[in-house]
Amino acid sequence: MTSAVLRPAAPLRKAVQKTGPDVWIMRAMLYFAAGFLLLFVLMPLWAMLSKSFTDGDGLYIGLANYFDYFATPALSNSIYNSITISLLVTVIVVPMAFLYAYGLTRTCMRFKGIYKALAMAPLLAPSLLPAISLVYLFGNQGIFKDVLMGESIYGPIGIVLGMCFYVFPHALLILLTALSTSDARLYEAAQALGAKPTKMFLSVTLPGVRYGLISAVFVVFTLVITDFGVPKVIGGQYNVLATDIYKQVVGQQNFNMGAVVGMILLVPACLAFFADQMAQRRQVSQLSSRAVPYQPKIERGRDRLFLIYCSFVSLFILMIVGIAAWASLIKFWPYDFTLVLKNYDFNAIEPNGWQSYTNSLEFAALTALFGSLFIFTTAYLVEKGRKHNWLRNGLHALAMVPLAVPGMVLGLSYIFFFNAPDNPLNFLYSTMAILVLSTVAHFYTVSHLTAITALKQIDPEIEAVSQSLKVPFYKTFFKVTLPVCLPTVLDIAIYLFVNAMTTVSAVVFLYAPDTKLASIAVLNMDDVGDTAPAAAMAMMIFMTALAVRLLYSFMTRKMLRRTQAWRFK
Amino acid sequence: MHKAHREPTDHFPQPDYLRIENVTKMYDDFAALDDVSLTIERGEFICFLGPSGCGKTTLLRIIAGLEEQTQGLIIQNGEDVSNQPPNMRDFGIVFQSYALFPNLSVEKNIAYGLENLPRVQRPSRKAMMARVTELIETVGLQDHTKKYPAQLSGGQQQRVALARALACEPGLLLLDEPLSALDAKVRQHLRTEIHKLQRTLGVTTIMVTHDQEEALAMADRIVVMSNGKIEQIGTPTEIYQRPATPFVAEFVGNINLIDAVKDQDGALGLDQISYTGAQTKVCLRPEDIICRPKSQAAPDMFEAYIQDVEFLGAFYRTHLSVPGIGAKTIMADIGCHEFVKLEASLGDKIYVRLLPERLRTFDAEKEKVEVSA
Incomplete structure (x- = not known):
């Protein structure tokens, strides 16, 4: 060829x-x-x-809806309210979840499996449930109404309490992951260098879970600011963004203003999202394949303290679910506590x-x-x-x-x-x-x-x-x-x-x-x-x-x- | 049994089994492979050898079609497969990570390719079982047919991967660092077995490795690569004894690189102070330096001082400072018996002779090779 x-x-x-x-x-x-x-x-x-840029007839009106929104204090106050509530819940829940997760991963407290399962319970309920329970506990006819000393549960107090219940497991899951991926060799090295427990916590534990904490903060903040169930039931006259959308659209049929509120609600959620993405990108795998998992040692005093703390938190969770269960079986709260099935x-x-x-x-x-x-x-x-x-x-x-x-x-x-x-x-x-x-x-x-x-x-x-x-x-x-x-x-x-x-x-x-x-x-x-x-x-x-x-x-x-x-x- | 590879077409009658012509692979501005050409004969065992990032794995994956070359041709068995997707090419492949199907037993793993052949090519159930049994015996896993990969050792898993790659009788066997994940002992054992198996089957084989010892022991020819280019192609002896570039000399085996000058007559001066001429580099393997005790000094010897000694089992690697050839220390390997005869310890003076027939020089500017002496 x-x-x-x-x-x-x-x-x-x-x-x-x-x-x-x-x-x-x-x-x-x-x-x-x-x-x-x-x-x-x-x-x-x-x-x-x-x-959000058109009027009720579909005509383009530029930013007019947004100007309207910010010119109406009844509406724009919700931004302030939403952020206040979200910050409050974040500040309360993240440290609580951190301690709980610490107990489950870094101590030798007993019944870890049970406590972990109990803390997950809120994931199985709609966020309406804690709000309803709180009404039964502290509402106008609540059994512990006096605890609030004249304050009403309908408003920020109720929203914050309900949210704490609702977002707790979300924060806990993130922190559990962060705390369980730790390298025992770092602790051994710190100990060999003579570090005291406080020093060890600040220089080894906290840096190790830094990104987990950041992630938990943003997840909690976003969940709270976007949740609708809790403020709907227990918010009273206290307006937040999520309920405003509902009111504008379902209550007043003002779809364009609903769209504006929707756009505004997107802003904090997006910010939190990007911040979290950035934090995660910086978290290169801290755990090499050679890492030795940390095994906590028995320390009776500390273990008992954490057991008491975790019991206290799970009791709160159990109580919220329990009250809803009990109230659903009661004939006529708070006058006739006979158990009946008529509510079902x-x-x-x-x-x-x-x-x-x-x-x-x-x-x-x-x-x-x-x-x-x-x-x-x-x-x-x-x-x-x-x-x-x-x-x-x-x-x-x-x-x-x-x-x-x-x-x-x-x-x-x-x-x-x-x-x-x-x-x-x-x-x-x-x-x-x-x-x-x-x-x-x-x-x-x-x-x-x-x-x-x-x-x-x-x-x-x-x-x-x-x-x-x-x-x-x-x-x-x-x-x-x-x-x-x-x-x-x-x-x-x-x-x-x-x-x-x-x-x-x-x-x-x-x-x-x-x-x-x-x-x-x-x-x-x-x-x-x-x-x-x-x-x-x-x-x-x-x-x-x-x-x-x-x-x-x-x-x-x-x-x-x-x-x-x-x-x- | 069905033969998977295609008959050679008469368009490009080639005696060679695989031809790689001017293959270039660009990642943005970075050339992972830069105009690489290579011819492989039928039945040859070829090793691509080089440090990580030299492009050897990229070349292997381009031959398989798992990566697309930016330019160039791949001609396999006389057929231009440059633009064929991997499933249209004829090869079996074994990876460093084994890549076994974790949820399938050993025999299911090996039979995977046979079971999924198009109906017309698929052997009967019986023939398939016979083939799988034959392969299992070939790689010596008779006792493990029903086990899952997680229940096997690394060496056993790699045997399964090998058997699976050979099941459909490919014309070309590609091995991507197949031994790198194994323990030293297992590695050596499996190395011998793969070598033997390849000889028996006669299947053209390309193995990628960064382990020069592996390449020297197994290959018919070694392709040494660096920075996306081929440095040298040759038999293991050629590569070891006549390295074409300083890179090859340093990468394969241990070597002393000594700065030197060469005068117009071609005479070498290792002592740069007393001679003038062109800068050059002289290289010499540590085993090509003869060491003698003080008492046996001779005119063709340099005096040397022992700076450091490492005991490496079969021999001692000594680091010597030789005032006669500049400031750098050189390595010399001394057999155990020889070492005893030296009766020397750290700091002592001995005499060394550099075997002239083993000396090679590289021009400092062109880095081209010339055989001296």
Whole structure:
């Protein structure tokens, strides 16, 4: 063959790999996921932003709404109120959670497992529940009303107390992680250098958990400033941003002013989000693989002190839940303390009756099922996909956005976007589907990050090996990646289920009469003065979430033994 | 049994199995590979050797198609595969991290590629089982077929990875630092086995390593790389005895680099004070320095003083200051018996002879090699 001889030297052209079906499928899936986040996060926010610049007739009026807002003290005072409350709760909860976490990780106190479980209880209840309990304890007919010495629980005191209950486990989880990743060798070195306990705490412990503390501060601040349930029930005349949105939109039908409040509520949430991101970026893994985990030594005095402290905190948590449970079973507070079940007869009290509860079950199950599969698959494409780097990086960035968007803001922006008559997705409005989609979007970030963390732990060359064996990526996904990550997928599903059961914020704007949820029913019943049935429904939510959690840990223990046999040596 | 690799096409009739032509890989402005060309014969065992960041792994991944080259051609078995995605190329690969499927047993791991072949190529159940059994025996894991990777030692896991890579009978076997994660003893053992296996199967193999001892022991030819370029290609003996550049000389084995001058006649002066001429570098391996006790001084010897002694088991590595060749100390390896005969300790004077036939010089400016003496 002479052609070979005549062939010129390697041409200087840019090499581009041919695209196989693998890559096409991957690309289609990536576009689908990006489309979801655009449609259900970014575009609604855009719709809300433009709404804040128009008047009631849709005419562009520039910043007029904002000028209006700041010219009305009744409205703009809420900014001050919201920030005050958030700072107060942060200052109270973060040190409390730190001490609690310290007791659980750095002492030899007894019953650690029980105390950890008790502190997680607030995660299973809607934030309406602590507020209702506080009404029973300190309200006009509360059993401990006198403790407040004439002050009213309806207002800042009630909001702060309720928030402390609601955000405590969130701060605790972050600090537990921070405190449990410590290197014993640092303490040994400090001891060898003759450091005293106080010095050791200041020079080793605190620097080690610095970023955990920063993270906890921002998470608590954001949760408090965006929460709607607590101030709605117990806020009284004390206005905060989250209740203002609701009042403007549902009460006064002033959508444009609602949009303005929504934009203002986005500001602190976004600031906290970026500050936290920056802090986390600076936290390079403090724990090398050679680190030796810290093992606390027995110190009777200290251990007992922490036991007493943790008992005190868990007692408060138990009391809040217990009061709600008790009040839901009482015939007529505070006159007739006979235990009855009549408050659970929702069909007789509320137009939707038990349907709200079954709706919630359906809603939470759908959210858990579709949410966990969709979020995990997307995370897989982002982390393990090939090529499309800008698309994968962009998707990862998009997945962070929901964390900075308060539920109230997301819900309101859905009204603007999906209720617009010219939106082809208008048919979704007031269906179960939009509730599920909004909730998946609302809780997207944490689920996404959980999935990414799990995927990062799998050898990155597994995909390369299966390519060399000519196995398409989706086969390896179903045969290896998904089975290996099954515990994580289930964790995400449970997280979504519990949050769907308890959430009020986004869905309060989106439910229709026949898709009313249990948490909304709590809100409505409390609104019209049916406090006991509201407590009963809140307890139904709590017990359902608790049952699902317990069932899950029981089932996974059995299932893990069967499907995850390869994990054990 | 199905043979995975394609028949050679008649477009580029090549005696060579793999040709890498002018491959360049840019990351923004940084050239990870800079115009690399290389030809590998069928059945050869090639080692890419170099420090981390020299581009050896990038080159391997480009050959596999796992990375895309910015420019250049990869011609495998007469076929231009430059733009083929990895799953259209013919290779098996083994990684440092093993990358075993953690939830599949040893036999399932090995059978993974066979089970997922397109229906027409897939062997029967029976043939597949026979093939897997054969592979398991080849790598000596008969007692572990049903175990999961987490239940195996590192060496055993790497055997599974090797068997899995060989299952579909690839025409090219790529090994990316396969032994680096293992203990020294296991590493040596597995090294011998991989070598033997490669000889028996005759599969063209490329191994990436930063361990020069591994490369010297296993390779038919070594490709020494640095800063995205090939420094030298040659057999282990060539690389060790006739390094083409000071980099190769220093990277492979231990070596003394001594500043020297060369006059117009080509005579070397190691004592830079007494001679004039072009600056050059002389290199000499520590084992090519002969040490004699004070009593056996000769005219072709330098006097030397023992500065430091390290006992390395089979020999002593001494650090000597030699006033006759400048300020730097040089290393000399002295066998145990020889060392006893020296009857010298720290600070003592001995005499050394530099074996002239082993001396090599590099021009200081061009860094080009010339064989002296």
